[in-house]
Amino acid sequence: MKKLVNDPSNVVREMLEGLARQAPHVAILGGENILIRHALPEPSERPVAIISGGGSGHEPAHGGYVGAGMLSAAVCGEVFTSPSTDAVLAAIHATAGERGALLIVKNYTGDRLNFGLAAELARSEGIPVEVVTVADDVSLRGRIEHHQRRGIAGTVLVHKIAGAAAARRQSLDQVAAIARKAAANLGTMGVALDGCTLPGAKKAGFHLADDEIELGLGIHGEKGVERTAPMQASELTETLLVNIIEDLALKSGERVVLLVNGLGATPEMELAIVLRDAFASLNRRNVTVDRAWAGTFLSALDMPGCSISILRVDDEMLALLDAETEARAWPGVGTVNHHIRIVPAITVTGPDLETSPSDDDGHGWSDRLGPALQAVAHALIDKEAILTELDSKAGDGDLGASMRRAAEAILAVPSTALVTPDRALAALGMALRRAIAGSSGPFYATALLRAARKLADHPNPAASDWAAAMAGAADAIGELGGAKPGDRTMLDALVPAVAAFESGLRSGQDVAKAWAAAVEAAESGAEDTAHMTPRAGRASYLGARAIGSPDGGAVAVVCWLKALQPYIAAR
Structure with missing residues (x-):
């Protein structure tokens, strides 16, 4: 021991x-x-x-x-x-x-x-x-x-x-x-x-199984x-x-x-x-x-x-x-705080989640986006253990829990906030900003807010508008974190996906086939991270020791891209 x-x-x-x-x-x-x-x-x-x-x-x-x-x-x-x-x-x-x-x-x-x-x-x-x-x-x-x-x-x-x-x-x-x-x-x-375990002993005096105390x-x-x-x-x-x-x-x-x-x-x-x-x-x-x-x-x-x-x-x-004492380990007077909450002086504001159904402009976005986002949320919950394991190998092991909190936040977004694509993305960004600490929250919130601005003038966006919004989201993540493709981050899945989606649309593919190509490119990019030396984020502290398993953030991107695939169809 x-x-x-x-x-x-x-x-x-x-x-x-x-x-x-x-x-x-x-x-x-x-x-x-x-x-x-x-x-x-x-x-x-x-x-x-x-x-x-x-x-x-x-x-x-x-x-x-x-x-x-x-x-x-x-x-x-x-x-x-x-x-x-x-x-x-x-x-x-x-x-x-x-x-x-x-x-x-x-x-x-x-x-x-x-x-x-x-x-x-x-x-x-x-x-x-x-x-x-x-x-x-x-x-x-x-x-x-x-x-x-x-x-x-x-x-x-x-x-x-x-x-x-x-x-x-x-x-x-x-x-x-x-x-x-x-x-x-x-x-x-x-x-x-x-x-x-006593000093010099090879094992503990007794051992408890995971299901025992x-x-x-x-x-x-x-x-x-x-x-x-x-x-x-x-x-x-x-x-x-x-x-x-x-x-x-x-x-x-x-x-x-x-x-x-x-x-x-x-x-x-x-x-x-x-x-x-x-x-x-x-x-x-x-x-x-x-x-x-x-x-x-x-x-x-x-x-x-x-x-x-x-x-x-x-x-x-x-x-x-x-009474006072000079004893080093005595913690001092254990005064009890009977009032542990105060009302914040400033309330953090964000997009209005309670939007009137009349703002839908007849496009039915709430009915279309709601099931897709629920599928994303459930996929992230299902992947919690895998994401935790991957992040534990090269990070601090909190990615699975962060993505679960993200999923719970997504499920809590009211349908009235999904009446237009830009409002939906802004609401998601605000929800994730509040739900996830660490690095995942700011990255996803920034990406969604940037994408929302790209769609602000497109109440009924075409596939090319969605592609531009995705590209803007990827750019926002790179600008915020300073990473680029090849640094073994979520961008190694997201950037190839964006490129494949845009390329498919330009070549005349329908949106479903273009999205399928995006998912395939993201999967390939995530797999490639297993052979990359990390150059950004906490994994960069490990250097070559992180090689051997894919980046958890990239795998999470694949997870939600794939979850959206059944809901992407030619219009």
Whole structure:
């Protein structure tokens, strides 16, 4: 398995050195894998030390949360392995002053044993120490006792609350009490979309098929409590939330904070969608979300998936969550935006799509263009997978989805906008401009608008007028993108098609035969792109590596030209 590591046996130490380089307020404690706050006050002046840790592989936990207002020390074991008792004791010695230390422990056997024994040893030396165990995983509710549950991502919220309380110079008993209160009002549940891979391992600890997800997993690559079929984000979010809400006995009118945590390989896009859905679900239940965060706070190496944490709060806990900290990985105050939409000051205008049927001038264009455009739309939808595959080989893989959006936009154009050819093309251009981002939208919109202008003075255009409009469309694409035939783009299909159509008409062929020749020329041009080195667009970054498969944009041109063929007839 490919990893950006040197020697897997040194991965934790080298990681800590890299983390320390980014944070001037932390330092590594001697030969131990411990990050501590730099330049602590004299022991008599120190606040309660907040110490946490556990196995590594959960970054940014725990080292990312070391800093004033949060952790005094993070004790880092090997990957997914509890640190030793001696390491925890060393962290206590290095950071605890006269007010003592609070150890925040995730409820795993190794962590409980090593942190617990270190606490006893420290007490025997006269150092006041309290231990708070976090067991926020609700997935096993009804199966095991509460004290046997795992501690997972919600632990980060306990770190923040306890750290802020310590920074206020509260006593050890007071800091421990508020930390225990937070832990008691906290629930978390996660889902994995696949397994994770330890440094040095050849494969993931477990693997999920494309039609499987794992509900209720821990944070060490262990399996969850149920394997089920994938769900849409909203359904999955609701599944996780229902378990948390029922476990916390959360009621209408209560206040919470929401933490959506990525497990290491989940993009921010997906985490934001989960936060959106979770917020909406809580809002429907009349539960007030006072703060919300989405990001990677406590990971499981490179696992794809997420967890949702809900913490019931009051004014005291909210103030502690809002308090400042220099911890590098804390995202800051999670202020909730309750007004996420504004009315635009300027409305973008375009061709009027609602045209009176009386504007048809008796040519019946709406009845003729409508079925042809529907055929184009359905052809593009049918080709989505093929276009995606082709674009993935030489681009960013979005062409299939773009053409599907184009098809949906075409189907949504009202028949009243198709009463004349120029209005129909202008309406299509506006629809595609709005529906497709990336490069396809501007190219097709520009082409259609140019073609519409060519037909503006031809309410009932002849075949030669359509040919001129097509030529104008091709010219517009070339001018906008700077490409020309031979550069391995959509023009390598469109330009030969235009030339064949014009040539056929000039030689006396009827329009159907001329169009058939255009389709054949486009197919040949698209096939030729498989042997071309791209010189325009994103594929040009690949150079000769793109050779071997045809250009997706050219294949899309063939698709819609061929779809129109049954509707092209001599008049």
